[in-house]
Amino acid sequence: MVMAPEATDWREARRESARHAIVQTAWALSRELGLAGWSIRDLARRSGITTPTVYAYFESKNAIYDTMFGQAATEFADRQAESYDDADPRGRLLASTHRFFEFCSNDPPRYQLLFQRTLPGFEPSAPSYEPAVRALAKAGEMLAACGVTDARHLDLWTGLIRGLVDQQLSNDPGGDRWERLLGECVDMFLAHCALSVTDPPRQPEG
Amino acid sequence: MVMAPEATDWREARRESARHAIVQTAWALSRELGLAGWSIRDLARRSGITTPTVYAYFESKNAIYDTMFGQAATEFADRQAESYDDADPRGRLLASTHRFFEFCSNDPPRYQLLFQRTLPGFEPSAPSYEPAVRALAKAGEMLAACGVTDARHLDLWTGLIRGLVDQQLSNDPGGDRWERLLGECVDMFLAHCALSVTDPPRQPEG
């Protein structure tokens, strides 16, 4: 007997829903114990199933991490793509930066997975990685709208923001000690870029 | 029979030397396999001894990490304390920043151990930690000599430099893509600080 297509869809939907539940548990454990702080056994126990059942849905622990990575990358891209109220480019850049900062500091394990690459032996697959690339391109457009296109300046920008996020997460988790410097940082950076359009570049240093 | 004091010293010296050799091997393994990528067995094999012998010199794996931490912190403090050729404060700040950057990027596992705190379950002991505090105070003096004393600006500074180091290590290991931005970064930062002494502070943002 041939299966009606809807039956296949139901099965697929159920399977997807079960996979989703497992991954949600993995996120919860990562927030409690750290990204590398839980085992498949822990994950199974917390999900109310047994270890082999986990392997019925994911072929390995890294496959779970990869699904988490893809989910996080999609969330990141969606968040950055949402519309902005501000009319001027500087306001849009600041808003986008705040969004990025909050995205990172609201969920440290997610930040660690997406940007810190500290899981031994894990590399995200190409499809999981793609949305993250899309979102980073968006940041480039924001800067271009502010007149910043120099490759050196783009690197300077990514370094600046990354440092503020890292300091926030490691020295004042849950606080806003570095987050509240974002506006000042944007102004400092844009002023600098505006100047170096008119000024000649400096001497290279020894 | 009573032991002559020199005999005790010889023994102590031999013991210290053996401890040192083990720790040097641990550094080598950390550079090859990552800070958390080696086991006590690996360490013993590479040192030409057996596992229990390692425990004759260190009471646990974390005790080895703690010794490594203390060594790294001392190197850091010594390097920062070396004299500076430059006469002007800005030159000295730039030189000190370059030193810091090189100190970090020359030895990624050392940077990870000292500043990233990513080893699960490891906290440095107070004596191991002390030299690092001393070296960080030195950075504060450098900034003060440039007229930067505002707490916000100190936080901004640590974020800036940390971000450049992190980007260098994770996106261009062994290169200088972010290192060569250091001079520009110092100028941008000092110009900004000089301005905000004269300008009124900005509105807080919503």
Added chain:
DNA sequence: GTCTATAGCTGGATAGAC
């Protein structure tokens, strides 16, 4: 798909002879 049971391995750390 879900279970019980376990293989197969690696880890940190130790007992006890020498």
Added chain:
DNA sequence: GTCTATCCAGCTATAGAC
């Protein structure tokens, strides 16, 4: 202090009954 031998806990992953 150094070894051989081993304990015991933890891990990822799988075999096979149902």
